[in-house]
Amino acid sequence: MAETPLQILNRVFGYAAFRGQQQAVIERLLQGGDALVLMPTGGGKSLCYQIPALLRPGVGLVVSPLIALMQDQVDALRQLGVRAAFLNSSLGRDQAEAVERALLNGQLDLLYVAPERLLTERFLAFLDRLPVALFAIDEAHCVSQWGHDFRPDYVQLDVLHQRWPQVPRVALTATADAPTRREILTRLQLPDHAQFVSSFDRPNIRYRVIEKHNPRQQLVEFLRREHPQDAGIVYCRSRRGVEETAEFLCAQGFQALAYHAGMTAEQRRTHQARFLREEGLITVATIAFGMGIDKPDVRFVAHLDLPKSLEAYYQETGRAGRDGLPADAWMTYGLGDLVTLRRFIDQSQAEPQFKRLETHKLDSMLGFCETTECRRQILLNYFGEQLPEPCGNCDTCLEPVPTWDGTVAAQKALSCIFRTGQRFGASYLTDVLLGKNNERIRRFRHDRVSTHGIGRELSADQWRSVYRQLVAGGLVAVDIEGHGGLRLTQASRPLLRGERGIRLRQDPDQNTQKRAARTPLAAAPSDPEAHALWEALRNHRRTIAQQLDVPAYVVFADATLREMLAHRPRNRAEFAKINGVGQVKLERFADGFLEVLNAHQSAFDHRNTGGPEH
Template identity: 60%
Template structure:
């Protein structure tokens, strides 16, 4: 491990290992198989990159996305590590050159797509060369229940069958207990050691608010909390992606779109813009994001309810990878619940799949409706129950909701569903409860039923919250025809008969949460420090452009902040800055000293 620590310092520029990194590296370097679960930004890549440099041969890294492979290789080239990619982005001539170099032993790491790896040609090629290890990144893609399922991943057990002496490491940031079992079973990792780090990302603040006008709420959030910051906004539909992007651009924000309906070239251009430039907002469907390694994403916003906690955790985990403060913000309403349940019911999937999807949705709804710490609920889902203390950095902790006995109001709502024939959605039911003589109410003579006007004491917003919560709690369901009509189920009976009380969250106007904002870090800089910061950022941007890589590949913001704070004047002082290894010191040391001495 002294060699591993030396590589960490000299090559990667970090002074010490974090969490379980040292243990994982020692186990893999000594030839052991392992499954590693670490949160996004937890340093998973080092767990196989350092053993790749310690062991003889080339490390074969299986990765699902071209952009991820290219960014990883670009970052490795910057620190002097011999790495290459082999995927469909290469021309036939380029691929042939990579294969030739591979056989000549010129690489420490080779990143390859699973489709390429599984070809007979590639498998035969690597039987003729020494292999240090196999790393299977984004291993949750093997799970047929996950939103990132890739069929090719389920065939990667061939590595164990054909190269039984080569150690393997499977890595993911997103896996509940069932997914972990599936990864182990499908990849043949039965005797592998399992390393599970905490899923907690304390720098991320979780906030879920009632949906009223999602785009207006998003604008308010970005303008108040993240002006000029890079962020990701997730929408369920392609149309909503395009409309939201146009809205942000109309309000002076630098936003681009990404969804599967766009042509490949346009998607790639927008992704490159997001990765290489600062302050870009990416508006996307879940087609975007897996493996995105941009460290300075300051917020992830959801305008629609994710299908599962795994999906939500992975998407929000793209914020604050640099360890600095970031926000995970979401608007959520009754329509989201109805839409997600309808999608499950209308799916052509097998019954077992629908049951799993329904369970995952229920867990997601429970997170949304919780009256206790969101972080504790999130960690509990992934099996972390040891520390259940409130985090103090989620909306529930910072602005605790009140809970009220809503049994009578829920009985009124359920009765109204029954009296109107279980054929109407929440909007019409609220009109009946509040005594609104709309054309539709009169058309169906619902002004003559006993529940007409019995809820006029509550505003429409309160009734919408009640319906949303009782649907989320499983006291109502939606019709199987997909029209959004609310219907009673067996669980409704006990409430209607007064045998069960119902306590709900009291809906209040969302308050801006107190607490330190990311922008405050810059606000704390004095005039000289701010000047150094701007000079360093301009130099980094220019250098990144010259090298054709994103700015963070040159240096992360955290390294720039440390340079501003320490203001090193010599090479020896530069060595003490986190993120500056021997190669970067050699390449950029003189430039940095010149900038800092001039400030």
């Protein structure tokens, strides 16, 4: 009798129950239906196609856009006893032919393939010779030309439905707003009723945004305080920023690698492989890095520059804490980020409709940064999801942002824009308000305008915050055609006339930000005895991983080690009850981990009961 999906989940993957909509998606695919699956990163999307591929006759074809990650995905499946392989340009001719023979002989359950290879006429004809269990299209948001990560090859994947209409297809992504979802359905010819949309919430991620002053030094302070030995990703907008930040972190004693599109393919492969397989490494990268990253123990994602949209921000921060353990999403931003991104939009060759959409997305990103409300509520609301109560795990919840009556200050700031000709940036306008008497101000004769020196009650940082918030509120616009100067909008008139007031967020000063008490997010236990066992388990896992030449998390994820730590199994029967311990891993790894657990317990008992006094 054939196994049920739940039996496969337990025997192969070592989990006792499905989460969310996993079972509903699996049942639909087993019945031959199509599906569009939206689940947050770490929500278990892969099980939605892996289990049906094991239960349906034939091989499951997984379309993946990143060649570098296929090896690790396949390694992880093989450690579970699943017959998996990949086909991409990293294989030599003999290796590729061996995979094709295994396919023809029915010796594979899952095959990962890049869209470029899949869409060649030779490979499509080769698939005609195989029984195909299903097609899984991973990172399906790549099909959307309006999305943040468009891949031209993805648009052609409707050929799968045209050539094999009887084979079920599942498109999977962690990030897609309503317009992107509609485009995925249309381009892949999926039925409207095939959507399975889970909550976008990642409650284990703590969101935090701070004002940008000295971003690299701010990053180092954050890392030393909260993640001194953790793996993480730091995003920068430019290649130069990536290189300089990686060098800076190394000089400060961290292990950091650079990753951007200007490096050779071999350099990128090497650095990505090291990040996946080694522990405690930091990758500093442009957005060229990260899509589909399977490393579950990334404890932080930091942004030194403002992402262009909340979709991009959500996708990138979602690479933290895939194991469900606590993680940080930390970002610095300033008005200069907004000026740069607005200029990118304006100077692009895109159609006006696309530019308007990109501007709207950037405005939403800015609103997220400047909010005084729960950041998680703002983020989820953008994706059409309501969070009834504040989350209690973002900076605005943990350290509520005080507001102040900024009406007079805003009027002064707006008046200064007008009096100086609506063509200068926030830094210059701040100098005027503070009464600076430098050469540039004298050259433009702005030492004679009525707003010169009328803002001495606020600091330069406070005035920059006022201007940022006026831009975020739509009262001031950035003049992209000039040099990022600020100009008034129609919305500013009632405020200038005194017909309305405004409350502004009171940004904490830098010393307050440094002193602010925060609950540690470390995944490791703080109790000395538990910490000693935690390190012993990690060391044993590292030894096995090195012997097998796989990342440590492929042996067992941190979440599984934490369960061993909590439950302290003493024999195979108890070890088998740990989440993440399937039948194959039980046979391969149980004895070694039990030896570590039992040796630690014996030593602990000896010290506390029967050992000699010192």
